[in-house]
Each structure stands twice: as structure tokens, then as C-alpha cells.
Amino acid sequence: xxxxxxxxxxxNRTPGTPAPLIVASVVQPGVYALTVRxxxxxxxxxxxxSRLPVDAFLTAHFGDIDLTMVFRTVPxxxxxxxxxxxxxxxxxxxxxxxx
Numbered sequence: 001x002x003x004x005x006x007x008x009x010x011x012n013r014t015p016g017t018p019a020p021l022i023v024a025s026v027v028q029p030g031v032y033a034l035t036v037r038x039x040x041x042x043x044x045x046x047x048x049x050s051r052l053p054v055d056a057f058l059t060a061h062f063g064d065i066d067l068t069m070v071f072r073t074v075p076x077x078x079x080x081x082x083x084x085x086x087x088x089x090x091x092x093x094x095x096x097x098x099x
Contacts, residue, residue: 019037020037021036021037021039021040021044022034022035022036022037022040022044022045022047022048023035023037024048024051024052027070030072030073030075031070031071031072031073032052032053032056032070032071032072033068033069033070033071034048034049034052034068034069034071035063035066035067035068036048036066036067036068036069037065037066038065038066052071053073055073055074056071056072056073057071057072057073057074058070058071059071059072
């Protein structure tokens with residue numbers, strides 16, 4: 001059995017759920033969280049990650065079903081250089097402590 005479904009991608013990969021497949025949030029200045037839900041594909045993940053500042057690095061991850069990755073920028077007193085995207089400021093949907 002192939003791991004990839006036949007045919008073009010289904011735009012309604014997770015029908016019946018109003019929650020987005022990826023939620024990006026700014027936890028505090030210089031700390032960003034990406035929460036990835038089941039059904040997100042490589043395009044969704046790469047699009048969300050391209051909106052992080054270029055100097056952000058992965059510092060933590062948690063979750064069993066919904067994966068949350070926490071990124072931080074190097075605190076050097078200047079504003080981080082962004083990639084030109086806009087990161088939504090919606091709250092992350094995963095449970096657990098905020099960093």
C-alpha cells in the first residue's frame with residue numbers, strides 16, 4: 001500500500017474541523033511557535049516556516065498529535081531580519097507550558 005494518496009491533493013484534507021492545519025504565533029518578542037495538526041502537508045509546513053525570521057532556530061518541540069515547534073532568535077538588541085512574510089498572531093492550539 002503506497003504512503004501517498006493517488007491523484008491531486010484534497011483541499012479539504014481535514015473536513016469538518018474549522019481549526020487551521022498550522023497555527024503560527026508570537027509567544028513573546030523573539031520567540032515563535034508553529035503548531036502543526038494532522039493533515040498538514042509539506043507545502044503548508046514550508047510556507048509557515050518561510051515566514052519565520054531568518055535567524056530563528058529550533059529550541060524545543062512537544063506534542064503527540066499536534067506538533068508544536070518553538071523557535072527563538074538570537075537576542076542581540078536589534079530587530080530580527082524577516083523573510084518578508086506575515087506571521088499570524090493567533091494563539092497556538094497545543095496544550096503545554098508556554099516558553
